Amino acid sequence: MEWFGSLAACYYARIINLSVNSLVEQHVDRKGGVNSMYSDRQGEDRKLKRKSEADRTKDEQEMLQQCEDTVQEMKLRKSKRDVLKRKQEEVLDDPDELKRKVKLLSAAVREAKHMVIYTGAGISTVGYNIHCATDLSEAEPTLTHMCITKLYEEKLVNHVVSQNCDGLHLRSGLPRHALSELHGNMYIEVCTNCSSLREYIRLFDVTERTTLHRHGTGRLCHKCKGELRDTIVHFGERGTLEQPLNWKGAQAAAQKADVILCLGSSLKWTPKDDLAALKIHGKCDDVLKLLMEELNLEVPVYDKAKDPIFGMSTSLRTEEAESHSRKLIAPPKVSEVLNQDQESREGSTSVLGGWFGRGCSKGRKKKR
Structure with missing residues (x-):
């Protein structure tokens, strides 16, 4: 016909x-x-x-x-x-085929001498509802994030390279030296004026005022008084910051790697499919759960009260309290009080930062 x-x-x-x-x-x-x-x-x-x-x-x-x-x-x-x-169609392996492929993956993980994991947006999407979330700090590490950290602790994974900006690898407990966040981290702002790059890890999204080629956050370095900037690398920009991008760590890991596992990329066909020894069509959490079973490892559970970001963060000074309108990450017992106070100061719902989506336009509040 x-x-x-x-x-x-x-x-x-x-x-x-x-x-x-x-x-x-x-x-x-x-x-x-x-x-x-x-x-x-x-x-x-x-x-x-x-x-x-x-x-x-x-x-x-x-x-x-x-x-x-x-x-x-x-x-x-x-x-x-x-x-x-x-x-262009998304494909999912049937349950039996998925289990068969995960068994092959588990064998590769056991035999690997230097394994590197590359992660994309697909590992984070179940951590929050993109269509309903008003602030991405509401997202939490997923089962996949926690499994990756467990695999690192068991010395089955040597390094993680991520293109995600959501900071969830950091919050899952993965050490900084074992992580390369190539597109930056939404919780980190830095001072590039100090001789040694000075980092400020915050409990909120620092990208509220930033966009393509405009990285100033409006806050000042506590030491040199220079303006702080975010660490996000937008499309069309070149990432030059040593941290949290950690390009040196990513390059060194790639050179040593004998197994590379890509997670959260796409369920569609890609031009590089033929280069892969194994391609699994499945949701990341489903695949990692099966993998942990094959490796006889317990699947860790994220506990917000033990989120490592609380121990790494730098508090805002009194004069900086009004410098943002983002919701704060806080332990379960105090988060409700803090966020209610934050919302009362805002007077409106939060908007997504300039890095979210295409990353080439600044988020704006809608006019009434």
């Missing part, structure tokens, strides 16, 4: 072969008449398209034979479109 698309091409070829003089003599308007004729032909094509091969007339069969080259070309084009469409 793929041949129908070619009929329009055949008819159109006949139309454009008419001489300009004949079109003038017949008073055919070039813009209106030809398009009208072509539209009529398309209508006939659509009628033919609904016919089965047995219902085609002799004239229709002869017409197809005359356009055989075009028919073959259209078949090839349709085949390519179908392949491309399939590549």
